[in-house]
Amino acid sequence: DSGVTQTPKHLITATGQRVTLRCSPRSGDLSVYWYQQSLDQGLQFLIQYYNGEERAKGNILERFSAQQFPDLHSELNLSSLELGDSALYFCASSAGQISGNTIYFGEGSWLTVV
Amino acid sequence: GQQVMQIPQYQHVQEGEDFTTYCNSSTTLSNIQWYKQRPGGHPVFLIQLVKSGEVKKQKRLTFQFGEAKKNSSLHITATQTTDVGTYFCAGRGGSNYKLTFGKGTLLTVNP
Numbered sequence: 001d002s003g004v005t006q007t008p009k010h011l012i013t014a015t016g017q018r019v020t021l022r023c024s025p026r027s028g029d030l031s032v033y034w035y036q037q038s039l040d041q042g043l044q045f046l047i048q049y050y051n052g053e054e055r056a057k058g059n060i061l062e063r064f065s066a067q068q069f070p071d072l073h074s075e076l077n078l079s080s081l082e083l084g085d086s087a088l089y090f091c092a093s094s095a096g097q098i099s100g101n102t103i104y105f106g107e108g109s110w111l112t113v114v
Numbered sequence: 115g116q117q118v119m120q121i122p123q124y125q126h127v128q129e130g131e132d133f134t135t136y137c138n139s140s141t142t143l144s145n146i147q148w149y150k151q152r153p154g155g156h157p158v159f160l161i162q163l164v165k166s167g168e169v170k171k172q173k174r175l176t177f178q179f180g181e182a183k184k185n186s187s188l189h190i191t192a193t194q195t196t197d198v199g200t201y202f203c204a205g206r207g208g209s210n211y212k213l214t215f216g217k218g219t220l221l222t223v224n225p
Contacts, residue, residue, distance in 0.1 A: 042217035043202060056212040090156060105156040
């Protein structure tokens with residue numbers, strides 16, 4: 001158990017819909033990262049927050065947004081969903097803001113868009 | 115932008131054989147990390163390399179960071195069925211906060 005909690009574990013939704021994925025980082029970790037993992041694209045970095053502020057942005061679509069709340073939990077919002085958005089979404093956390101720190105991954109949220 | 119290439123994409127070995135995966139970055143890295151993801155699981159941190167030419171060992175696993183800090187390798191000696199999974203390298207360049215992952219090498223081991 002990495003200490004990073006993600007909900008829901010599985011989600012099936014229709015195209016055009018909007019979903020929210022939730023993440024609670026390890027106790028004491030200030031950085032939260034979101035990654036998308038699909039078979040053909042591997043592990044794609046989406047976005048990083050540190051202590052409530054956006055720190056780095058990766059290949060995150062405009063239809064996707066994220067935020068980190070004062071209690072350090074984070075949410076990833078995916079809207080106008082398309083079939084290609086079906087993937088495993090990982091949240092990860094680390095103590096510091098630079099990714100030289102060890103990153104601990106949650107178990108992921110499986111999103112299926114039908 | 116920074117790219118991290120990892121080869122091979124797949125590797126199937128007989129139990130007891132050695133295995134190596136290679137990672138190459140398009141830019142100089144400040145550090146590189148290695149992760150293992152078991153089938154159906156999540157990536158788990160294995161190790162971090164920081165210094166040029168650094169070599170670290172964990173039992174049967176040997177990790178190397180190139181002299182130019184642009185490449186790295188993971189070598190497993192005498193593979194076991196418990197080694198099955200996808201091995202990812204992930205590199206960070208300079209002041210970039212972003213950790214860029216390679217696409218991983220899926221290792222399967224035939225008992």
